[in-house]
Amino acid sequence: MERRQRVFRDRLCEHLGRVTRFVLIALLLSLSGPAAPGEIPLAERKSSYELMGPDTRAMQDDDAANPGMLWVLDGEALWNRREGAAGKSCADCHGDAGASMRGVAAHYPAFAAGRASPVNLEQRIDICRAERQQATPLRFESRELLALAAYIGFQSRGMAIEAPAEERVQPFLQAGRAMFTQRQGQLNLSCAQCHDDNWGQKLAGAPITQAQPTGYPLYRLEWQTLGSLQRRLRNCLSGIRAETYPLGAQEYVDLELFLMWRARGMKMETPAVRP
Amino acid sequence: MAHPLLSVPGKAKRGEIVEIKALIQHEMETGFRVTNDGKTIPRDIITEFLCKYNDEEVFRAQLFPAMSANPFLSFFTTATESGTIVFEWSGDNGFFATASASISVE
């Protein structure tokens, strides 16, 4: 929001009486559609892409300059590489990823057969490795797992994120929402306080995004490498001086599930570039 | 081994100036970072990039730690004749990588 608009809004709020303000808020909320109070109305959601400077956007837009594409290329090679005791490559079962993986990343986290809780895309890849390829699962945040996730995510680029439809995701979705809205850490902040209530404003000179995970795994300039949504969530937790969960923790998957639901309908950008 | 990402036009007119882009995966460890224990992480960077067009050097760069990780370079060359454009990256700890692309010039 432009500074002049913010100052105007602040002054307006001061001048109106308290009661009048509550009436106004109630009116605005009733007009804002299916979002719950405090949530960003669906029509106002923005990818973090829109809050970046033009140079970072240009880096994402040019496939020949986007560093994330290096991992997509690597992922393509891994997709075709025979692995494990079964001696199978991903391609042996799934064929051409452009066809078989189209839209897949857009509906993760999701349930995997025989599992009691949803898994994210990286975990799903490891399940395939263990069960189908009889290969050792790849470490979280390893170059190879990220490359495969980037390659698969890339096949959904431009497609809309799908909200999970199954009833059985509800408890996990609610757990993710609870984590998003609860205050935590030494700074006693909730995700919602920055990303729902104060997106667009600045924190230490950088714009606060809405935290829409539209482009994961992504190349973060700060990391100087590609990383997963879990890595970013851990950064956030340590940023508010909260304890971080170990990689692969169910808490992250629940939160990912909620974030992807919150971003339903927005377009995938994998591999995105972010500052 | 990481695959370099190249952008070279497949076709060009004789005398046309074409843009070439090359991107390679490399951490470009500066040699200035220090761990929490106080140990300096040793330098490990790509130091040289060379582009040859039918064996003739058309672009050469010397890279220092101030170059970003996963170094990206885009530059120009004149399309003189059909042939092969070869890219070479070399650096610390014996790092060497090469890639090539064909260009057809009419």
Add this chain to the structure above:
Amino acid sequence: MPQKHSPRDHPGPTRRQVLNQGLTFVGSSLALWIQPARATPEAMRAAMRNVTGEATVGKGKVKIELPALVESGNAVPLSVSVASAMTATDYVKSIHVFNERNPQPNVLGVRLGPRAGRASFNTRIRLADSQTVVAIAELSDGSFWSESVDVIVTLPACLETL
């Protein structure tokens, strides 16, 4: 129930230990707290002299494009171009880029020739702080030309602990 995790994953000196060490070694290096040695404008000038020798460096012909405000000092897009016909007898031999506040003054040295067609390149560099970036071009006639640009470098909000 999440496992107990220390926010610092690596064992290391606590602030109290480091301060004690600093006091004990008065006069010798407060090494743990000092930033790595920075290039200074003087070091940058020395690095530039390495390239130009004692020749005069003219202002102009060189154009540097850097974003005025940088979101991440880790990958700053840099574009340098020199107005030149790039013919066999009149071309840009080399372009060198320097900085004044990274630990080291050199950024990149590019060698060109008439085959380049255009004396221009694009890359991404690291800038440790807000500072001045200088580009020097050497032409085929032996003359040197330069341009400099000031950049403001910000950092993203939530930095990751190593």
